Amino acid sequence: MPPACAADPVSMDGTFPLRPAQSISDLVADGLVRADEAPVLERVAQDFRLRLTPQMRAASARSDGVARQFVPSAAELIQRPEDLPDPIGDDAHAPVPGLTHRYPDRVILHVTKTCEVYCRFCFRRETVGDTGHLPPDQLQAALDYIARTPAIHEVILTGGDPLVLSARRIGDLVARLAAIPHVGVLRLHTRVPVVAPDRITPALIDALRQHPSVWIVVHTNHADELTAEARAALTRLADAGIPLLSQSVLLRGVNDSADALEDLFRALIRLRVKPYYLHHCDLARGAGHFRTTIAEGQAIMSALRGRLSGTALPSYVLDIPGGFGKVPIGPGYVTAQARGWSVTDPNGHQHHYSDPER
Ligand SMILES: *Cc1c(COP(=O)(O)O)cnc(C)c1O
Ligand code: SF4
Secondary structure (H helix, E strand, O other), X not given: OOOOOOOOXXXXXXXXXXOOEOOHHHHHHOOOOOHHHHHHXXXXXXXXXXXXXXHXXXXXXXXXXXXXXXXXXXXXXXXXXXXXXXXXXXXXXXXXXXXXXXEOOEEEEEOEOOOOOOOOOOOOOOOOOOOOEOOHHHHHHHHHHHHXXXXXXXEEEEOOOXXXXXXXXXXXXXXXXXXXXXXXXXXXXXXXXXXXXXXXXXXXXXXXOOOOOEEEEEEOOOHHHOOHHHHHHHHHXXXXXXXXXXXXXXOOOOOOOHHHHHHHHHHHXXXXXXXXXXXXXXXXXXXXXXXXOHHHHHHHHHHHHHHOXXXXXXXXXXXXXXXXXXXXXXXXXXXXXXXXXXXXXXXXXXXXEOOOOO
16 A cells, blocks of 8 residues: 555654545545546445545555445445335434434434544434534524433433534533533543544533533444544543543444454553443445344354453444344343253353242
């Protein structure tokens, strides 16, 4: 591969270009796409937006595991019978625009449809990248709904990516949520600390800390995404006392091996990020080439169980298509027997367990 982004001005230390990649010709210049592939990929990019931050542009030039997540592929033009326009059923549970209320105690607030990068497997790919931020009147209506629904204990900011908003706007939103007494926890789902680490500024951290219990769930799928800048950004957040979790998507050709996930989860736990969820890949349109089978995912999780400490193991979950919720999908370690249970140990051996007599 040619040196990263030879055509563009690069940072002082020469490690990344100063501009995001937003067109197929940028990717041709970076050596991430061949010139003869460009015409078909232009069609893909018309359907689903393309954007790589400077950091991910450079990381893609170094790592296929990163590049496959962001560089369009002709396989995206293939629609499979199981593909769905709203794979996780966001729309089925929207009491007001911009809000998803599926579980009684928590809501998802979609503050923007914009992201710093566009992932080729995104489960919200039909909506991300459309028009910018939730308009002020809709945001007000969403906050009013939260304020008049005392069962809501937690508000999850997502998008798109909530951290594309300016520190000032985030500060305003966090302060308004902090003023609602029953909102005990504020959670942000974001890819920004990894893909656009320069956005994690002291001003942003101050803005977040206006709520006493802010948790950040970082979306990251491959250890090669965790550049020196990303590691520094995660460290700034952890040092500020913000609890960090991660969510990853199991992706064929990116991280569908015990070795790749071991590297990722070990790197995260060292950075004080607790791996939370490993998502089975959703049924987004044109993303079938990224999907593994559930049996493959379970085999990877069983291999990791003996290898990694419990703190580094996420739960492997499926968002049941149609909006029926997220559930752990194994592997299972117990099966019911006539008297008690058969339990499988990390080496695959079976043991009998007896319940107390009742
Ligand atoms: C994933 C999800 C949540 C958060 O679920 P947790 O299991 O608490 O992380 C909340 N609402 C919706 C609609 C979701 O899809
Ligand atoms: S950052 Fe998240 S919401 Fe945005 S494209 Fe990637 S997966 Fe989708």
